Amino acid sequence: MADDASLLLCTPDVPFQLSSISKQFTAAAVLLLSDSGVLSVEDPVARWIDGCPTTWQTMTIEHLLTHSSGLPHWFDLPEEITLGTRMDPARELSIIQRAFLRSEPGRT
Numbered sequence: 110m111a112d113d114a115s116l117l118l119c120t121p122d123v124p125f126q127l128s129s130i131s132k133q134f135t136a137a138a139v140l141l142l143s144d145s146g147v148l149s150v151e152d153p154v155a156r157w158i159d160g161c162p163t164t165w166q167t168m169t170i171e172h173l174l175t176h177s178s179g180l181p182h183w184f185d186l187p188e189e190i191t192l193g194t195r196m197d198p199a200r201e202l203s204i205i206q207r208a209f210l211r212s213e214p215g216r217t
Contacts, residue, residue, distance in 0.1 A: 124195060136174050150174065162206055168214035177217050179210035 111119040142148050148157070150171040155161040157170075164179075172178040183190055188204045190196060 139170060139174060154178075158202070160203075160206060164210050165206075165214070172214045177215055179212040179214045179216065180205065181208045181211050185211070 111117045111123040117123070139148070139150065143150055148170065150169065152170050154165055154168045154170060154173065161168075168178050173180075186204055186208050190201060190204060
């Protein structure tokens with residue numbers, strides 16, 4: 110069951126909020142790509158994501174993996190991103206790119 114209270118069956122169409130549970134899988138995938146030479150954790154984020162603001166120019170993949178990128182928390186973003194609601198990835202990235210950094214990349 111996806112929801113016992115409403116007797117909603119769990120099917121492939123039932124959305125799940127991944128939040129922090131997916132972080133270790135993302136990190137493992139990035140490290141496998143690094144081991145195979147596809148990317149380096151020292152690569153600037155702007156190498157892989159188009160349209161990065163100038164404040165992101167020193168941000169690396171390692172900063173993203175170690176939570177030292179300076180990116181704001183979900184609830185600090187200028188537009189509401191509802192974690193339980195599906196959003197077009199390009200729109201979500203656009204919202205994040207317009208947000209002010211909490212700190213310089215590499216600083217906590």
